[in-house]
């Protein structure tokens with residue numbers, strides 16, 4: 001590995017000598033390393049090296065094209081804000097292939113902390129603000145310039161249709177053991193798919209969205225605990241504003257980890273939801289339409305069911321998409337997301353009140 005990393009660093013003309021590298025394990029798709037170089041003056045500089053999973057992202061050059069456009073737009077619109085900086089090779093490319101044909105990119109390391117879980121409500125609010133701000137940064141960006149790097153990425157209806165097709169085919173003989181999960185998804189099929197169908201019918205504006213708004217995709221200042229920058233721009237594509245909201249609360253308001261094996265510990269925390277709402281809605285209140293604001297809770301439920309369906313689909317078809325740490329990992333993830341979706345449904349009324357109250361307060365500001 002050392003040799004591969006060294007060659008990549010050379011292709012990107014990084015100054016100094018390769019010093020250390022460590023793998024960063026959070027991320028279910030790409031492989032990420034933190035790499036340090038020692039300069040001739042004796043100081044060190046750190047970078048992020050990422051190998052893109054080309055099974056998931058079949059056209060990584062298109063991803064880098066998208067990221068280039070998006071980061072340039074943000075840099076021009078907000079010159080004083082931190083943006084991601086990718087390195088270029090001598091022939092001006094922001095990626096390189098290694099000797100085995102793998103696709104790599106390199107960006108500067110940003111000294112920061114991230115939160116996989118968080119009990120501090122002010123940090124949760126700040127996360128909402130960061131993702132809301134990200135939507136505002138791209139509100140005037142022309143989404144038709146972007147490649148749809150994963151078509152129908154958050155088309156929940158299609159995701160569920162695909163799951164049921166694969167259940168019928170049952171290529172690994174695993175469908176029998178997940179009957180209960182399939183039955184539940186089937187019972188909420190229409191409800192979970194509703195927003196994606198209405199979006200396809202043109203009922204909601206097409207926004208440029210992040211599409212992977214886990215809290216650990218916001219870098220925070222270690223000391224001030226204020227957001228620095230939103231990362232992981234691989235899935236920035238045209239989409240629904242409320243799905244970015246939904247995906248974020250799915251992750252941050254879960255009382256347990258995304259892959260908690262004990263579903264008795266999985267609840268949707270309404271105080272955390274309220275905190276996220278305050279940050280997010282406060283930012284986007286003047287940008288979103290009423291139908292979008294009215295769909296925030298349903299979007300949270302829908303994307304949670306969608307992710308459960310994606311994990312279950314991967315389990316049924318032989319664990320080819322998400323990285324797994326043990327054989328039943330995708331099934332455990334599925335069960336955890338379904339427990340969360342059920343709790344969102346149970347609390348739906350209360351969550352709607354929280355949204356409405358937050359919208360009212362934000363409109364008064």
Ligand code: GN1
Pocket residue numbers: 026027028029030056211212232235258307
């Ligand atoms: C994947 O690799 P990571 O952690 O950034 C996935 C997301 C899921 C997430 C669940 C391209 O994101 O859609 O919500 O796992 N990304 C892709 O943890 O499929």
Ligand code: MG
Pocket residue numbers: 212232234
């Ligand atoms: Mg991601």
